[in-house]
Amino acid sequence: MTIRPLIAGNWKMNGLRASMMEFEAMVAGASKVTGKADLLVCPPTTLIAAFAAKLSGSKGVTLGGQDCHPKPSGAHTGDISAEMLVDAGASAVIVGHSERRADHGESDSLVRQKAEAAWRAGLTAIVCIGETQGHRDAGQTVDICRGQLQGSLPEGARADNLVVAYEPVWAIGTGLTPTAKDVEQIHQFIRETLTARFRDEGSRMRILYGGSVKPSNAKELMGVANVNGALIGGASLKATDFLAIAADCP
Numbered sequence: 245m246t247i248r249p250l251i252a253g254n255w256k257m258n259g260l261r262a263s264m265m266e267f268e269a270m271v272a273g274a275s276k277v278t279g280k281a282d283l284l285v286c287p288p289t290t291l292i293a294a295f296a297a298k299l300s301g302s303k304g305v306t307l308g309g310q311d312c313h314p315k316p317s318g319a320h321t322g323d324i325s326a327e328m329l330v331d332a333g334a335s336a337v338i339v340g341h342s343e344r345r346a347d348h349g350e351s352d353s354l355v356r357q358k359a360e361a362a363w364r365a366g367l368t369a370i371v372c373i374g375e376t377q378g379h380r381d382a383g384q385t386v387d388i389c390r391g392q393l394q395g396s397l398p399e400g401a402r403a404d405n406l407v408v409a410y411e412p413v414w415a416i417g418t419g420l421t422p423t424a425k426d427v428e429q430i431h432q433f434i435r436e437t438l439t440a441r442f443r444d445e446g447s448r449m450r451i452l453y454g455g456s457v458k459p460s461n462a463k464e465l466m467g468v469a470n471v472n473g474a475l476i477g478g479a480s481l482k483a484t485d486f487l488a489i490a491a492d493c494p
């Protein structure tokens with residue numbers, strides 16, 4: 245079965261209004277790569293509405309948030325709801341990124357509530373999982389991923405409302421990546437887990453790889469079985485790199 249790849253950029257806490265030029269370059273170049281993959285940019289929340297205004301009907305790039313609160317509104321200072329992301333122009337949201345899990349102590353059950361909030365608002369939830377270096381050294385990669393999948397994915401997940409991103413924590417921002425063989429094994433495990441739980445839908449869900457994806461390694465990583473795109477941090481901040489990665493999808 246062919247699954248259309250998704251190339252998603254997670255800008256993290258980077259980007260000011262001056263970043264509009266870089267985003268415009270992505271939109272301008274999108275038509276050259278949309279034959280290969282869908283493009284999603286997740287800028288900081290402050291930029292979503294301004295970026296959405298620039299899209300004005302262009303379908304080449306969609307926008308996403310980087311986190312959402314489980315509730316639709318209320319007394320939660322500093323938080324952003326899934327409904328607010330939709331209102332700003334987003335169609336997806338990343339939940340359970342390892343930086344949220346580590347910096348904000350987010351548990352699997354909170355991540356699951358956030359994914360449910362995303363669905364309530366009509367957003368696609370991109371749920372992140374992945375082991376730390378310590379887990380890896382202890383041979384616990386599969387166990388950690390199994391637990392995170394079980395705990396973070398709500399019932400009722402479908403191929404059109406859920407994306408799983410496998411992001412080994414030790415590969416994020418380090419320039420290190422697992423071997424293609426390692427990526428193949430863990431993505432195969434994720435696929436089997438999704439299919440066992442969600443049946444047909446699980447067989448069609450996108451599983452992204454994330455962690456130091458760059459133009460120089462994209463071809464190899466994107467060519468691995470059950471890798472249906474990438475979640476990209478640093479290299480998604482530059483239009484040329486982001487588009488080059490998309491162009492390398494099979």
Ligand SMILES: O=C(CO)COP(=O)(O)O
Nearest residue numbers: 254416417455456477478
């Ligand atoms: O965390 C990531 C994307 O969510 C990956 O970040 P890098 O691509 O900078 O390693």
